Amino acid sequence: MLRILRQIWHTGTITEPAPDCRDPEVEKAGIELKRIIDRRFGGSLAIREVDAGSCNACELEIHAINNAFYDVARFGIHFVASPRHADVLLVTGPVSRHMEAALRRTWEATPAPKYVIACGQCACDGGEFGISYASCGAVENVLPVDVKIPGCPPPPLELLRSLLAAIGGA
Amino acid sequence: MSRFDWLSELLARFEDEHILVRRGWARRLAPAHLLQIDAEDWGKAAAEAATFGCRWAGLWGEHLEEEIQVNACLVFKGDYLVLRTEVPAGEPLLPSHTPHFPGADRLERHAQDLLGLAFGDHPDERRWTRHLAWQEDEYPLRRDFPVQGHAGGETPPDGEYPFRAVLGSGVYEIPVGPVHAGIIEPGHFRFSAVGERVIRLEQHLGYVHKGIEKIAVGRDAEGVVRLAGRISGDSTVAHAWAACQALERACGVQPPERADFLRALFCERERVANHLGDIGAICNDVGFAFALQQFHRLREIWSRRSGERFGHRMMMDRLVPGGVAVDLDRGAAETLRTDHQALRTELERLYDILTDHPSLEDRLLGTGRLSAETARALGCTGYVGKASGQPCDIRHHSPYAPYQRLEVRPAVREEGDVMARMQVRMEEILESLRLMDELLALLPGGEVRAPFHHPGKACEGLGMVDGWRGEILTYVRLDAEGRLAHFFPRDPSWFTWPALERIQLGNIVPDFPVCNKSVNGSYSGGDL
Ligand code: SF4
Numbered sequence: 001m002l003r004i005l006r007q008i009w010h011t012g013t014i015t016e017p018a019p020d021c022r023d024p025e026v027e028k029a030g031i032e033l034k035r036i037i038d039r040r041f042g043g044s045l046a047i048r049e050v051d052a053g054s055c056n057a058c059e060l061e062i063h064a065i066n067n068a069f070y071d072v073a074r075f076g077i078h079f080v081a082s083p084r085h086a087d088v089l090l091v092t093g094p095v096s097r098h099m100e101a102a103l104r105r106t107w108e109a110t111p112a113p114k115y116v117i118a119c120g121q122c123a124c125d126g127g128e129f130g131i132s133y134a135s136c137g138a139v140e141n142v143l144p145v146d147v148k149i150p151g152c153p154p155p156p157l158e159l160l161r162s163l164l165a166a167i168g169g170a
Numbered sequence: 171m172s173r174f175d176w177l178s179e180l181l182a183r184f185e186d187e188h189i190l191v192r193r194g195w196a197r198r199l200a201p202a203h204l205l206q207i208d209a210e211d212w213g214k215a216a217a218e219a220a221t222f223g224c225r226w227a228g229l230w231g232e233h234l235e236e237e238i239q240v241n242a243c244l245v246f247k248g249d250y251l252v253l254r255t256e257v258p259a260g261e262p263l264l265p266s267h268t269p270h271f272p273g274a275d276r277l278e279r280h281a282q283d284l285l286g287l288a289f290g291d292h293p294d295e296r297r298w299t300r301h302l303a304w305q306e307d308e309y310p311l312r313r314d315f316p317v318q319g320h321a322g323g324e325t326p327p328d329g330e331y332p333f334r335a336v337l338g339s340g341v342y343e344i345p346v347g348p349v350h351a352g353i354i355e356p357g358h359f360r361f362s363a364v365g366e367r368v369i370r371l372e373q374h375l376g377y378v379h380k381g382i383e384k385i386a387v388g389r390d391a392e393g394v395v396r397l398a399g400r401i402s403g404d405s406t407v408a409h410a411w412a413a414c415q416a417l418e419r420a421c422g423v424q425p426p427e428r429a430d431f432l433r434a435l436f437c438e439r440e441r442v443a444n445h446l447g448d449i450g451a452i453c454n455d456v457g458f459a460f461a462l463q464q465f466h467r468l469r470e471i472w473s474r475r476s477g478e479r480f481g482h483r484m485m486m487d488r489l490v491p492g493g494v495a496v497d498l499d500r501g502a503a504e505t506l507r508t509d510h511q512a513l514r515t516e517l518e519r520l521y522d523i524l525t526d527h528p529s530l531e532d533r534l535l536g537t538g539r540l541s542a543e544t545a546r547a548l549g550c551t552g553y554v555g556k557a558s559g560q561p562c563d564i565r566h567h568s569p570y571a572p573y574q575r576l577e578v579r580p581a582v583r584e585e586g587d588v589m590a591r592m593q594v595r596m597e598e599i600l601e602s603l604r605l606m607d608e609l610l611a612l613l614p615g616g617e618v619r620a621p622f623h624h625p626g627k628a629c630e631g632l633g634m635v636d637g638w639r640g641e642i643l644t645y646v647r648l649d650a651e652g653r654l655a656h657f658f659p660r661d662p663s664w665f666t667w668p669a670l671e672r673i674q675l676g677n678i679v680p681d682f683p684v685c686n687k688s689v690n691g692s693y694s695g696g697d698l
Contacts, residue, residue: 049353050356051354051355054378055400055694056355056402056693056694057484057486059353059355059403060404061483063466064466064470066466067466068463068470081352082351093378096378096379096380097325098301098302098328098378101328102327102348102356129385132318132381133303133317133319133320133381134303134310134379134381135381136325155483
């Protein structure tokens with residue numbers, strides 16, 4: 001056990017904020033973001049992520065902003081399990097018709113004021129899937145959208161920057 | 171061992187059972203062998219193939235003029251056999267393969283919902299992919315069904331799916347989804363539990379059905395590959411590769427050798443990235459957040475390198491018909507080799523911890539067992555199959571370029587539990603690193619893209635690629651103008667999702683996340 005703890009501790013220190021682990025651009029974007037979140041949202045921004053039909057690559061990049069490099073939590077942003085706790089719905093994918101009702105219900109369950117961010121090309125304009133018997137296309141065809149983050153998928157730094165712009169403009 | 175040395179024996183058995191083989195083609199879907207049989211023999215042929223020991227690898231159908239053509243893919247000793255038959259579109263009745271191959275269940279129901287095939291003796295008459303976006307008597311993959319569909323307005327929620335209820339004192343149901351608590355894809359799980367123990371798990375998927383097979387129709391080759399790269403984003407390389415293979419085989423296009431090597435390099439990078447992410451997530455699901463942080467750190471370093479060297483963190487759209495869209499520039503090979511070594515060093519330290527951490531063992535050992543028989547019956551490939559004694563890895567058993575030039579050693583375990591699935595992935599990362607070093611050492615020079623020509627007549631092709639989740643099987647048919655007439659990509663998740671229903675049995679509800687993560691089926695990849 002001691003050996004394991006020692007190893008954990010030892011390995012753990014390499015991931016700690018070693019300078020090359022911290023991207024200066026992330027820091028800059030993040031600090032600005034934190035100021036805005038502090039001012040507008042009392043220091044904490046709760047995001048409920050909803051996959052409304054994505055190919056799942058957008059989810060991978062949203063996951064990535066939680067990793068130790070970007071560590072989005074230190075700026076007050078956190079992902080919540082229930083829409084009832086959320087300030088923001090971060091929606092990915094074209095909205096599949098089979099997810100349409102679930103997405104609407106999630107939106108209805110989110111307390112006002114609420115922001116909807118369309119994340120990824122599909123969410124912005126339907127992307128590769130467009131509108132069909134199975135897909136409603138862009139998120140704005142189903143819900144009022146406040147901000148669009150393009151990219152297929154948007155890389156984590158782009159996600160952070162866009163969140164900043166989104167909240168700044170909201 | 172020579173290819174198809176077993177086929178004459180299977181054909182003899184068909185003859186004994188009076189199954190008439192109308193025609194056979196060795197080259198039309200090469201490397202697969204194609205056999206045309208009568209619809210009435212469809213079930214008998216499956217019964218024979220099952221006793222013979224074949225693995226069932228997929229089913230798809232296409233609405234031609236008056237008929238619906240149906241294909242089923244079987245695999246034996248690494249050789250692919252496609253059975254084909256036709257049924258009248260007005261009365262598309264066919265015996266089911268599910269009684270002989272349980273893994274056929276959902277794909278047959280998918281074909282029923284999208285194409286209107288009726289499988290007479292199918293043990294489960296319920297719909298699968300269809301919710302309420304189209305009517306029961308409408309079939310999106312029929313030619314007369316418009317791509318925009320008929321329904322206008324909002325799609326109602328699908329509250330009426332007939333789950334099988336478990337009755338008895340003390341049994342209660344827990345409905346979960348489609349929107350889940352984490353950052354994951356949507357799907358519905360219905361648990362029946364007594365106390366904490368799950369006695370039945372039923373999945374209801376199809377929420378992210380995007381009509382991929384339908385919207386592919388009419389596209390050119392590039393458009394199909396772009397779409398294929400978005401069937402399941404985490405497998406973008408593997409799906410795009412399978413589509414490229416199918417298209418190139420259909421049209422007789424030979425990608426340059428260098429492109430084969432780069433495709434394999436990208437595909438192994440994809441495997442490493444996903445395994446790193448999932449090992450971290452598995453540990454996190456039993457409360458070992460340390461591993462999540464460590465492995466996601468490694469994954470991020472890895473993705474950054476892909477972005478920097480290949481222009482996309484997940485290498486989306488790097489594969490194109492005829493080759494690849496990006497070359498390895500000077501110096502890149504050295505950088506990658508150094509990365510591989512650095513990752514090996516990091517993993518050595520981390521693996522040491524994972525393999526000697528009693529609380530991890532306590533939660534992962536014996537949890538979520540999948541027996542070898544079930545894995546075989548369902549046709550599980552990838553780490554789910556390998557952890558339950560199924561060595562199938564088509565890089566080894568049916569090697570395609572460039573894997574004929576490498577010796578892939580599949581990692582196999584017998585235990586079939588969460589730990590075994592994690593260990594297979596740990597070993598696969600190391601094997602991929604070794605393979606990538608070899609790919610770089612053997613990398614031929616020359617072009618990375620051959621011109622993609624269509625032969626000017628209708629043609630069809632089959633692609634098979636070992637993605638990180640397992641075997642992907644992709645069928646394409648092009649019309650005389652070179653436009654896509656039919657597209658069917660089969661993700662390995664079709665067979666591992668039903669495995670998860672079995673895996674969860676007898677396990678406690680709180681262990682569902684870790685069981686689920688250890689399988690990690692693709693919702694998008696199966697919902698299509
Ligand atoms: S934007 Fe791209 S990555 Fe995101 S869901 Fe659409 S296809 Fe997938």
